[in-house]
Each structure stands twice: as C-alpha cells, then as structure tokens.
Amino acid sequence: MRLSIAITTAVAGAALGAVPAAAAPGPTPTPTPAPSGSVSVRPAPVTWGVTPSSRTGPNGRASFGYKLDPGATVTDYVAVTNHSTRPLTLSLYASDAVTTPQGGFDLLPGGQRPVDVGSWVRLTAPTLTIPSTSRMDVPFTLTVPENATPGDHVGGIVASLAATSADGQGNQVAVDHRVGARIYLRVTGALRPALALEDLRVDHRASGNPFAGGEVVARATIRNTGNVRLAAQPAVESAGLLGLGRRSASGAALPEILPGDAIAATVRLPGVAPLFRLTVTTTVVPSAVEGQVLDPPPAEVSEAVSVWAVPWRQLLLVALLVGVVAALLMVRRRRRRRAARDLAQAVAEARDQGRAEAAATAVGAPSGRPDGTGPPAQPDRSTPKATSEPSTPAPGAHP
Incomplete structure (x- = not known):
C-alpha cells in the first residue's frame, strides 16, 4: 500500500518569508560489519534552505515582495542551499498560498496546480542537484497577467524532497518534505479591504454553580471578502433586557487572512447572568498587516443575535x-x-367546671360551720320536751 502525504514546512509566522532549512531522512546504506570496538554511526539527515537571493547570493530579504502593474514582468533569484554533506536532488516549483482554518499559512499540495501568483512564476530549473554544502542561485521571472485583479496575491517558491518511510502498520508511505520562501505581490489598482462574518453561532452555557453566571460562546467563520490581506480582532458583548448585565470580552487576535480565505474563530465570554433573553453582538475589527496604511481603512463588521438564557x-x-x-x-x-x-378546650373545661361548682353551691344548705365548710345542718324534727318547772296553781284549785 502506497500513500501520498504532503508535509509543508514552509511557513511559521505571518512576517516570515524564508523558512529555515528542513531535515529529511537520508537513504539507508547497506550495513557493513563494524570493526571490533567501533561505534556504528547513523547517516546524518539531509538539510536544505530556501531564501530570496540575487545574482551573487542572498541579500537579506525575508520574502519576495513586489508591487507591479498588470502586464509587468520582474526577474529575481531564489537561493537553494544544501547544508548536507552529500549531494541532494530537489524539485523546485512555485505555488499559491492558502490560509488554513486554524489561521496558519500554507501552500497548495505539490500535486495541485496553482491558479494565481504561483502560475505566474517561471523557473529556469524545475529540478536541482546541489553538491554537498553548496548553494545554487536560480533565476526566475514573474509576469503579471493583463487581467490580474488589483490587490494582494500571495504564494511561494518551494524546494521539495520526496522520501519513503513506513507507518505504524508497516505500510510504505511517500512523504513530501518542503521548504519555501513566500511571495507577496500587490497588483496596483483600487483596494477593497473587507471582512465578513459567516456561519455565526451563539449559545449560552449555564454554570454548575447557581450563584455564578454562565458562559456565552460565539463561533463564526471570518472571511476576507476584499482584495487585501488583513488581520482581525474579534470581540463579543452580551446584555439582557434594557442593557442589564452588560458584559464584553475580546478573543485572540487572528493572524493575516488572505483574500478569499477564511478562519474559524471562537470567542468566550464568562460570567454572563442568565437573564432569560440575551442580545449578543459579535464584532470583528480588521487591521492591516506589517504596518501597512490602507486607504480607505477597513470597516468593522458586527452581527447581533438573541439567545435564550433561562436560569x-x-x-x-x-x-x-x-x-x-x-x-x-x-x-x-x-x-x-x-x-x-x-x-380553647382548656378554657371551656375550666368554664364548665366553674359552672358546675357554682350550681352545686347555689342549691346546697348553709354550712354547719362558721366558715361554711362543715356538713349542712339538719332540721330539728324532735318532740318538744316538758319543762320541769312547777306550775302555779290557779286560784281555787287544789294542789
């Protein structure tokens, strides 16, 4: 099984035009028995570099930078240096640049034909065999078509080396090691610096802590719809009804976006209170790269959406x-x-008891004791007794 994988090592930063030398594994020599007591040494990897140059050698430029009219032609040189201790055969070609979704700078794969500035370059030597520790200054011409659109056209000149290795499953894999120098061409004419927000998605994520606010997450694709490469600074603002709980945050600054290309960006805004309905405004402020002055200056672009944030x-x-x-x-x-x-029950019981005692007191006889605590006195129903005193006889009566 044979797979073709393109590995681009051509770029590392927006301002970097020439890339340091790359390394690739050299061919495996036929092993020979080592003398007793000797140490076997693996062959050193091959390394090479690509930089802008002149007829007499590199002149300190970091990249190829041109400003040309439609139809103009320029002749220049690219230096390819073999830093290895053995000869090196490389493929030399030009290609168009692209912006990766993560914001990186890359060139088209080796098997894909360029359609922009990469197709405007003509190299005198598509294949180079460079002696060990040597440099070759290769001339090339860049011709701008008459119908070229104004603005920035970005690409690069690449020196590549194809190598074969085995993957983890033992399959033979062809690997394309590439080193390149960037080309920045600006075709004269009207400049239109502009960015656009595409596929904006905003949502509110509640916090696990009910006493803390949630997080607003805004995701969007930021596309360069103009003809000038631009950098960008995204930001997000959130507010509830009548501006309650207004908060804002800036995302990470985005590297240069080439004309026609796009970058996926995400901005997070923490500590947003769930106020049922939020208005979230995503803003992108474009800026020129490498200190360029753009006239007219690029305008910021923003888009507001409403999201539910039910607490x-x-x-x-x-x-x-x-x-x-x-x-x-x-x-x-x-x-x-x-x-x-x-x-109430206790009061009723006390009232009933008091009434019963009062009734009993009202119908009872006087007490036989002065204090009224003795038993009631019984009526005297005995026969009156005769007195023992002598009666005085009536006159004329006999005793």
Whole structure:
C-alpha cells in the first residue's frame, strides 16, 4: 500500500518569508560489519534552505515582495542551499498560498496546480542537484497577467524532497518534505479591504454553580471578502433586557487572512447572568498587516443575535426555597391552630367546671360551720320536751 502525504514546512509566522532549512531522512546504506570496538554511526539527515537571493547570493530579504502593474514582468533569484554533506536532488516549483482554518499559512499540495501568483512564476530549473554544502542561485521571472485583479496575491517558491518511510502498520508511505520562501505581490489598482462574518453561532452555557453566571460562546467563520490581506480582532458583548448585565470580552487576535480565505474563530465570554433573553453582538475589527496604511481603512463588521438564557438552576433553587418556606409556614400555622384549639378546650373545661361548682353551691344548705365548710345542718324534727318547772296553781284549785 502506497500513500501520498504532503508535509509543508514552509511557513511559521505571518512576517516570515524564508523558512529555515528542513531535515529529511537520508537513504539507508547497506550495513557493513563494524570493526571490533567501533561505534556504528547513523547517516546524518539531509538539510536544505530556501531564501530570496540575487545574482551573487542572498541579500537579506525575508520574502519576495513586489508591487507591479498588470502586464509587468520582474526577474529575481531564489537561493537553494544544501547544508548536507552529500549531494541532494530537489524539485523546485512555485505555488499559491492558502490560509488554513486554524489561521496558519500554507501552500497548495505539490500535486495541485496553482491558479494565481504561483502560475505566474517561471523557473529556469524545475529540478536541482546541489553538491554537498553548496548553494545554487536560480533565476526566475514573474509576469503579471493583463487581467490580474488589483490587490494582494500571495504564494511561494518551494524546494521539495520526496522520501519513503513506513507507518505504524508497516505500510510504505511517500512523504513530501518542503521548504519555501513566500511571495507577496500587490497588483496596483483600487483596494477593497473587507471582512465578513459567516456561519455565526451563539449559545449560552449555564454554570454548575447557581450563584455564578454562565458562559456565552460565539463561533463564526471570518472571511476576507476584499482584495487585501488583513488581520482581525474579534470581540463579543452580551446584555439582557434594557442593557442589564452588560458584559464584553475580546478573543485572540487572528493572524493575516488572505483574500478569499477564511478562519474559524471562537470567542468566550464568562460570567454572563442568565437573564432569560440575551442580545449578543459579535464584532470583528480588521487591521492591516506589517504596518501597512490602507486607504480607505477597513470597516468593522458586527452581527447581533438573541439567545435564550433561562436560569433553570436558579429557578429550581428558588422553588426549593419557596417550598421550604411554605412548609415552615404550614408547620407554624398548624402549631398555632393546635395551641389555639388546646387553649380553647382548656378554657371551656375550666368554664364548665366553674359552672358546675357554682350550681352545686347555689342549691346546697348553709354550712354547719362558721366558715361554711362543715356538713349542712339538719332540721330539728324532735318532740318538744316538758319543762320541769312547777306550775302555779290557779286560784281555787287544789294542789
């Protein structure tokens, strides 16, 4: 099984035009028995570099930079240096640059034909065999078509080496090691610096802590719809009804975006209160790269969307608190009712007992004791007794 994989080592930063030398494994020599006591040494990897040059050698330029009219032609040189201790055969070609979705700078794969500035370059030597520790200054011409669009056209000149290795499953894999120098061409004419927001998606993520705010996450594709390469600074602002809970945050600055290309960007805004309905505004401020002055200056682009941010956890917590308070009030009300019922019952019992005692006192006889505590006096129903005193006889009566 044979796979073709293109590995681009051509770029590392927006301002970098020439890339340091790359390394690739050299061919495996036929092993020979090592003398006793000797140490076997593996062959050193081959390394090479590509830089802008002149007829007499590199002149310190970091990249190929041109400003040309449509139809103009320029002749220049590229230096390819073999830093290895053995000869090296490389393929030399030009290609168009692209912006990766993550914001990196790359060139088209080796098998893909360029259609922009890479197709405008003509090299005198498509294949180079460079002696060990040597350099070759290769001339080339760049011709701008008459119908070329104004603005920036970006590409690079690449020196590549194909090698074969085995992957983890033992399959033979062809690997293309590439080193390149960038080409920045600006074709004269009207400049239109502009960025656009595409596929904007915004959502609010609730926090696990009901006392903390959630997070607003904005994702979008930022496309360069103009004809000038631009950098960008995204930002997000969130606010509730009447501007309540307004918060804002800036995302990571985006590297240069080539005309027609796009970068996927994500901006996170923490600590956003769930205020049921939020208005989230995503803004992208474009800026020129490498200190260029653009006239007219690029305008910022923004888009506002509304998202739901229902405080479910907070509502659940409030419901629990309301339930607890209601339960406490119910228990307290029941206790009050029970206490009032017990008090009324005690008062009724005391009132009934008092009435019974009063009735008993009203129908009873006077007490046989001065203090009225003795048994009631019984009426005297005995026959009156005769007195023993002598009676005085009536006159004329005999004793």
